[in-house]
Amino acid sequence: IKFCVKNKIKCSDVLEMLTAAFGESTLSKKNVYKWYKLFTEGREDVNDDARSGRPSTSTTDDNVEAVKK
Numbered sequence: 393i394k395f396c397v398k399n400k401i402k403c404s405d406v407l408e409m410l411t412a413a414f415g416e417s418t419l420s421k422k423n424v425y426k427w428y429k430l431f432t433e434g435r436e437d438v439n440d441d442a443r444s445g446r447p448s449t450s451t452t453d454d455n456v457e458a459v460k461k
Contacts, residue, residue: 397431
């Protein structure tokens with residue numbers, strides 16, 4: 393999708409290309425349009441954005457052992 397945005401390919405054409413390449417395994421239309429918009433607005437990667445709340449790294453072997461004691 394990012395490649396297509398950089399090459400000024402319309403989103404509807406991107407969806408058509410993805411569907412032709414991946415069939416039923418393709419992203420939903422909603423997600424293709426979402427990512428197309430994000431890349432158009434300057435997003436450079438697909439990594440998750442930081443979120444508030446407890447990090448998933450709070451479950452460590454040391455923490456598990458401490459709770460068991």
